[in-house]
Amino acid sequence: MRVEGVEIDETFFARPEDVDPDSYVIAKYYVESDLPTVKVGEQIAIEESIGTWTKVTTETEWIRRHLAAKVFKYERGSKGVVYVAFPLELFDVETGGVPNLLSIVAGNLFGLSAIRHCRLLDVHLPRDYVRAFKGPKFGIEGVRSIVGTLEDRRPHLGTIVKPKVGLSPEQTAKVAYEAGVGGVDLVKDDETLTNQRFCPFKERLVRVMEALDRVREETGRVVLYAANVTASYDGMLELADFAMEHGANCLMIDVLTAGFPALQRLAEDPSIKVPIHVHRAMHAALTRSRVHGIHMRVIAKLVRLVGGDQLHTGTAAGKMGVKGEWREVREINDFLRSEWHGLKTVMPVASGGIHPGIVPINVRLLGRDIVINAGGGIHGHPWGTRAGAKAMRQAIEAAIRGVPLEEYARDHPELRVALEKWGQLFAEKAQEG
Ligand code: CAP
Ligand code: MG
Numbered sequence: 314m315r316v317e318g319v320e321i322d323e324t325f326f327a328r329p330e331d332v333d334p335d336s337y338v339i340a341k342y343y344v345e346s347d348l349p350t351v352k353v354g355e356q357i358a359i360e361e362s363i364g365t366w367t368k369v370t371t372e373t374e375w376i377r378r379h380l381a382a383k384v385f386k387y388e389r390g391s392k393g394v395v396y397v398a399f400p401l402e403l404f405d406v407e408t409g410g411v412p413n414l415l416s417i418v419a420g421n422l423f424g425l426s427a428i429r430h431c432r433l434l435d436v437h438l439p440r441d442y443v444r445a446f447k448g449p450k451f452g453i454e455g456v457r458s459i460v461g462t463l464e465d466r467r468p469h470l471g472t473i474v475k476p477k478v479g480l481s482p483e484q485t486a487k488v489a490y491e492a493g494v495g496g497v498d499l500v501k502d503d504e505t506l507t508n509q510r511f512c513p514f515k516e517r518l519v520r521v522m523e524a525l526d527r528v529r530e531e532t533g534r535v536v537l538y539a540a541n542v543t544a545s546y547d548g549m550l551e552l553a554d555f556a557m558e559h560g561a562n563c564l565m566i567d568v569l570t571a572g573f574p575a576l577q578r579l580a581e582d583p584s585i586k587v588p589i590h591v592h593r594a595m596h597a598a599l600t601r602s603r604v605h606g607i608h609m610r611v612i613a614k615l616v617r618l619v620g621g622d623q624l625h626t627g628t629a630a631g632k633m634g635v636k637g638e639w640r641e642v643r644e645i646n647d648f649l650r651s652e653w654h655g656l657k658t659v660m661p662v663a664s665g666g667i668h669p670g671i672v673p674i675n676v677r678l679l680g681r682d683i684v685i686n687a688g689g690g691i692h693g694h695p696w697g698t699r700a701g702a703k704a705m706r707q708a709i710e711a712a713i714r715g716v717p718l719e720e721y722a723r724d725h726p727e728l729r730v731a732l733e734k735w736g737q738l739f740a741e742k743a744q745e746g
Contacts, residue, residue, distance in 0.1 A: 317349040317389065325358040326351075327383035327398060337398035339437040340418040345392045345430040345604055353431075354384030354395035357422045362403055394434070406445045411573035411615050419607055430604040436611050438618075443654040446618040447581055451588040452657030453650065453682055456622055459562070459588070460498045460535055467713055468681050469498040470705050471662065472698075473688035477503035482512055486520035488698055492691060493528030493536040495702025499684060500525070502541035504567045504594040507552075514540070514552050515559075522560045539565035539590035539623075542579070549575055557584055565590040569599075569612070573619050580620025590662070591621035601635075613645045616659065623660045624649065625686075629678035630743040632666025637746030639678045650682050662686055666739050668693075669708035669718070669731040674743050676712040685709065695730055704731040 314323045332339070344353045359365075362382035363372065380403050386396040405413045419433050449455075457463045472492045474485055489500045500521065508514040518540050525536045542552040543566050553564055568576050568591045579585055599607040609626065616624050626646055629639035642663075649659040661683050663675050668690030675685060687705055694701030704727035711721035711728070722729035 317351050319349055319352045321351060321355050321384075322359070324377050324381045325355045325362075325364075325383055327385040329385050332383070332385050332398045334437060335439050335441070336401050337437075338401065338404065338414070338418065338439065338442065340397050340399065340433060341435040341437075342395050342397065342422075343393070343430075343432040343434055343604065344395055344428055346428050347391060348427060349387075349389070349391055350393050350395040351384055351387040353391075353428055354387055354397050356425060356427055357395075357431075358382035358384050358397050358399075360421050360425060361397075361417050362399060401439055401442060404442065406442060410446075410577060411619060414615075415573075419611075423605075430602075432602065432605055433607045433611055435608065436614065438614070440654050443618065443656065446577075446656070447620060448617060448656030449589075449620050449622045449659055450580060450586075450657070451622045453660045455657070456537075456588050456660050460537065462498070466681060468676055468709055469660070469684040470496060470702065470709060471499035471501060471664070471684045471686040472497045472691045472702065473501050473503050473664070473686060474506075475503070475688040475692045477688070478506050478509065478512070480512060482517040482520045485512060485517050486524040488692065489521045489536075489538065490524035490528060491698035492702045493525055493534070494532060495691075495699040496706035497536060497691070497702050498534075499537045499539060499563070499590070499686075501539035501565055501590060501686070503688070504541065504543070504592040507541050507543050508548070514542075515555050518556050518561060519559055522562075525562075535562070537563040537588070537590075539563045541565045541567070541592075543567040543571045543575075543592075546575060546578075550578070553579055553582075553585060557587070561587055563587050563590055565592060567592045567594045568616055568621065569593060569595040573615055576616065576621060577619035588622035589620065591616050591624045593625045597633075609641070610645050610648065613649060613659075617649060617653065617656060621659055622657075623662050623684055625664050626661045628663045628665055628667060628671075628742070629675045630667075630671040630740045631663070631675070632739055634665070634742065635746055636742050636744060639743055643679055646680055646683065650680070660684055664688075666690070668735040668738065669704045669728055670735050670737050671740050671743075672705065672708035673712040673718060674740060676709065678743060681713065690731075690735070693734075694727070695734060696727065700727040701731070703727040 664686035691701035
């Protein structure tokens, strides 16, 4: 058949009204090519379902009828959006999980010579597919219930221990204690710190948990410690088992470098009875280009499927990302906080260059059901970590009460000093790009 002036194999083409969203995984791509987008969609459908570069004699009628993906919606011209529907039967739902899904909707297609650029913008997963996964064990409600913020629902305050590497277990525990007393709800390892010789995981875990027990005795508050178990598969399980046996109350994983099945393995392990904090190191290799790669909203969906309880999704203002991207971050956060076929929610984490001066804009643009994370913005406070944590809590209080920071700072000296040091640094990122 001819569409848009080119020949399209009708096995790989459908009308939008013939695509039932309950029976198809639907991928939305932005593409650039010398061909019309509809032809690019057909090429993706062929490569990622039953075809290859030539007709093969081994193909059967059953295969064609049941397993062919179909291009069914597209923008005219050779640049634009195209939708491809993949029959649910194409996927190994029982054992394949996310790797199989990604090998199909985000697989070979990125390297096809006929396509100059391709960005996977979104993926619709049918209810039956989503329900094959268990999702988060805790979600926002579970995390809030541990921390004790179910009632007031203020943003949580997290800190990344800094310097990101180099402190000994004892020094790390001291920083955790100071941050806890100052008012953080979460202490996390940096994504690059796991089990290095200068700070072995096991000793660090024991010491930090002791420090946070002291914080609890002194203040009555529970502070989570997201201990980074990102490692080889077996190494990760060894660290996680040790952590669970020694009183850990949260684990952390770098989901893209460790892989989605690693997160799923932790989340589905009945002996791991703590929330999982998910860092997205390396995401920008996939997400940063506007024309090529994979959009963060796809990664966010997959993290929710396989059981992350908290996920870094970006900031409205901060050191990472690009100007004006807050609308997309907000949209992802709203997805993580909304109903999705019965799976628990995920608490978004705003991180990267956050300090008190830009807390209100982040809370206003990204929503209150969030973790506001600050490393430099706490440990860089001129009066030290404890005062840094206090200043961040004061900024959060001011933000939720709607009081301008300068006004709030008049009788909150920690906040005043932080504002004097950093002012509105990075605030311009919240403007339109
Ligand atoms: C933040 C952070 C996080 C980034 C990652 C860092 O520290 O620990 O890794 O937030 O970005 O090392 O940069 P600071 P994202 O508070 O000191 O900047 O959350 O966007 O994935
Ligand atoms: Mg970091």
